[in-house]
Amino acid sequence: MEKFTKVTGIAAPMPLVNIDTDMIIPKGFLKTIKRTGLGVHAFDEMRYDRQGNENPDFVLNKPQYRKAEILVAGDNFGCGSSREHAPWALADFGIKVIVSTSFADIFFNNSFKNGMLPIVLPQAEVDLLMADAEKGANARMTVDLEAQEITTSDGHVIKFEVDQFKKHCLLNGLDDIGLTLEKVSAIHDFETKSAQSRPWV
Amino acid sequence: MSAPKTLYDKIWDAHVVSEDADGTCLLYIDRHLVHEVTSPQAFEGLRLTGRKVRCPEKTIAVPDHNVPTTEGRETHIDNEESRIQVEALDKNAKDFGINYYPVTDIRQGIVHIVGPEQGWTLPGMTVVCGDSHTATHGAFGALAHGIGTSEVEHVLATQTLIQKKSKNMKVEITGKLKPGVTAKDITLAVIGLTGTAGGTGHVIEYCGEAIRALSMEGRMTVCNMAIEGGARAGLIAPDETTFDYVRGRAHAPKGAQWEAALNWWKTLFTDDGAHFDKVVTIRGEDIEPVVTWGTSPEDVLPISAVVPAPEDFTGGKVEAAKRALDYMGLTPGQKLTDIAIDTVFIGSCTNGRIEDLRAAAEIVKGKKIKDGMRAMVVPGSGLVRHQAEEEGIAQIFIDAGFEWRLAGCSMCLAMNPDQLGEYERCASTSNRNFEGRQGYKGRTHLVSPAMAAAAALTGHLTDVREMM
Numbered sequence: 267m268e269k270f271t272k273v274t275g276i277a278a279p280m281p282l283v284n285i286d287t288d289m290i291i292p293k294g295f296l297k298t299i300k301r302t303g304l305g306v307h308a309f310d311e312m313r314y315d316r317q318g319n320e321n322p323d324f325v326l327n328k329p330q331y332r333k334a335e336i337l338v339a340g341d342n343f344g345c346g347s348s349r350e351h352a353p354w355a356l357a358d359f360g361i362k363v364i365v366s367t368s369f370a371d372i373f374f375n376n377s378f379k380n381g382m383l384p385i386v387l388p389q390a391e392v393d394l395l396m397a398d399a400e401k402g403a404n405a406r407m408t409v410d411l412e413a414q415e416i417t418t419s420d421g422h423v424i425k426f427e428v429d430q431f432k433k434h435c436l437l438n439g440l441d442d443i444g445l446t447l448e449k450v451s452a453i454h455d456f457e458t459k460s461a462q463s464r465p466w467v
Numbered sequence: 468m469s470a471p472k473t474l475y476d477k478i479w480d481a482h483v484v485s486e487d488a489d490g491t492c493l494l495y496i497d498r499h500l501v502h503e504v505t506s507p508q509a510f511e512g513l514r515l516t517g518r519k520v521r522c523p524e525k526t527i528a529v530p531d532h533n534v535p536t537t538e539g540r541e542t543h544i545d546n547e548e549s550r551i552q553v554e555a556l557d558k559n560a561k562d563f564g565i566n567y568y569p570v571t572d573i574r575q576g577i578v579h580i581v582g583p584e585q586g587w588t589l590p591g592m593t594v595v596c597g598d599s600h601t602a603t604h605g606a607f608g609a610l611a612h613g614i615g616t617s618e619v620e621h622v623l624a625t626q627t628l629i630q631k632k633s634k635n636m637k638v639e640i641t642g643k644l645k646p647g648v649t650a651k652d653i654t655l656a657v658i659g660l661t662g663t664a665g666g667t668g669h670v671i672e673y674c675g676e677a678i679r680a681l682s683m684e685g686r687m688t689v690c691n692m693a694i695e696g697g698a699r700a701g702l703i704a705p706d707e708t709t710f711d712y713v714r715g716r717a718h719a720p721k722g723a724q725w726e727a728a729l730n731w732w733k734t735l736f737t738d739d740g741a742h743f744d745k746v747v748t749i750r751g752e753d754i755e756p757v758v759t760w761g762t763s764p765e766d767v768l769p770i771s772a773v774v775p776a777p778e779d780f781t782g783g784k785v786e787a788a789k790r791a792l793d794y795m796g797l798t799p800g801q802k803l804t805d806i807a808i809d810t811v812f813i814g815s816c817t818n819g820r821i822e823d824l825r826a827a828a829e830i831v832k833g834k835k836i837k838d839g840m841r842a843m844v845v846p847g848s849g850l851v852r853h854q855a856e857e858e859g860i861a862q863i864f865i866d867a868g869f870e871w872r873l874a875g876c877s878m879c880l881a882m883n884p885d886q887l888g889e890y891e892r893c894a895s896t897s898n899r900n901f902e903g904r905q906g907y908k909g910r911t912h913l914v915s916p917a918m919a920a921a922a923a924l925t926g927h928l929t930d931v932r933e934m935m
């Protein structure tokens with residue numbers, strides 16, 4: 267996994283509440299064999315019409331937000347099914363940070379597993395960031411994971427909380443597999459012992 | 468002496484590689500089963516990071532969800548995306564050197580049928596698969612559950628899983644079953660009683676006289692649907708029935724290793740006085756042949772009952788029942804046996820084994836399916852299919868008018884060509900009656916194989932006891 271330290275980029279406002287994983291990636295795209303490449307289908311039903319033409323009103327289709335790396339979203343982002351295709355699609359689109367007042371549990375965890383940082387903030391601060399994001403492409407904000415700070419385009423600083431273990435993993439680009447592999451000698455010992463006690467396995 | 472342990476405690480303890488202060492454990496995985504839908508991204512992840520499969524010899528792959536169940540599929544799968552997923556599995560299995568049963572192999576079939584059949588699944592093991600019905604393997608007294616795609620990759624790379632322990636739940640079925648009542652009726656009756664969230668956060672151990680009396684195949688049917696009851700896994704303590712089933716299978720231990728294994732397996736039971744966080748008891752005599760009327764596996768009723776009304780429920784279930792009745796096109800008060808059926812599906816990892824086919828054939832023998840009925844039998848593996856042909860069962864189905872298919876998940880889920888059309892109504896031996904599960908706007912009634920066979924003959928849901 268790539269290390270995540272600091273992002274300075276465009277934030278797109280998505281004030282809709284309860285954006286579910288079906289909206290993020292409809293089930294028609296689950297037959298893929300890749301994690302990558304789902305970015306063009308992120309928010310498919312909101313982003314395109316039935317013929318595949320872009321809906322010009324959808325935020326990520328607007329010229330100023332096409333390269334957004336941060337989403338500022340309404341409550342309960344990522345609810346619905348457990349499909350990991352949802353964080354895959356967002357990450358592939360180029361999203362690195364999502365800010366909301368709340369996230370669905372599985373989506374929240376899946377995001378970290380895919381190198382994205384979901385940030386939970388109180389309503390007032392989400393509102394402030396939403397207003398900043400509305401300003402468009404000139405409104406670049408900075409998310410600094412090390413310092414646990416978001417700096418708005420006009421220099422306003424907002425502190426955020428993050429699980430220290432998850433922070434450590436993101437900063438160092440450690441995925442679960444990387445971490446478990448740090449314990450590879452314990453796994454090896456287990457296998458050696460079990461070759462004696464349960465040789466038939 | 469140490470504190471009394473449950474079967475779950477014992478298997479768990481035997482697989483802990485390391486434990487953190489907050490109780491998060493690294494759990495060793497003995498068997499990893501893989502199919503084409505949830506694995507491609509995991510293999511891609513290995514390639515991107517230059518990692519290998521840690522224990523290819525403990526990893527078993529088979530394509531099942533996407534494969535057509537008609538002849539010619541070895542050379543051609545019409546649906547482009549399905550074909551690519553199957554080809555990806557072919558390639559991944561080869562590149563990473565894992566055990567593989569391609570569609571050209573007679574041993575190919577539904578992953579949860581192939582594992583036990585080949586002796587990969589053994590008592591006391593930890594078994595995972597990127598599929599929720601991995602619970603099936605709990606029938607052997609193995610701790611078996613479904614995982615997500617990131618976890619599939621984690622197991623491929625490390626042969627372990629990061630886990631926290633679940634709670635213990637006991638489901639006891641006392642006494643004897645009445646004639647016409649099967650393992651499927653037990654497992655549906657339990658879900659009908661406890662609800663689809665009844666087992667959430669728990670591992671269920673099924674026990675009691677009626678469970679002991681079941682064959683291994685019946686026990687697999689029971690554990691298969693533990694997940695529909697919300698449980699993380701289902702378990703049944705191994706006994707002589709288990710050992711007899713396992714003995715001599717291709718990947719079961721032999722000789723001195725068999726003896727050693729047997730010695731350990733015989734210690735795998737819940738100690739007297741062990742603690743369960745939740746206990747449910749059902750009298751075997753009270754279970755009738757059941758069917759589902761709605762769109763959740765908890766919508767279970769005895770076949771002798773009538774379609775319920777939304778007012779029969781409370782809370783959020785009132786709305787859910789309304790929606791289910793509307794989706795299913797049913798009227799409250801209608802007798803369940805008056806519900807006309809146009810499709811019958813016998814198969815799936817719940818009921819696609821040889822005993823299931825025998826039970827259905829018993830009812831069908833010498834008769835014809837109702838005019839206009841679409842009825843199909845889809846054996847759970849190529850070997851089940853072969854055995855049914857040897858025993859003459861296949862011919863009974865064919866003579867009665869059933870389609871006799873090749874092995875796969877088939878109409879259990881609408882991901883391959885076997886699907887329900889809009890508003891078609893199916894008596895199905897599978898495990899999920901969700902909206903759209905068997906096809907867009909398709910209507911599913913879950914039943915046992917014998918009940919499905921009876922419906923195929925009469926054209927409506929039928930109490931199989933009247934045909935015995």
Ligand code: SF4
Pocket residue numbers: 531532577578579598600815816817875876879880897898
């Ligand atoms: S038969 Fe059905 S439930 Fe079983 S593995 Fe296949 S799709 Fe899943």
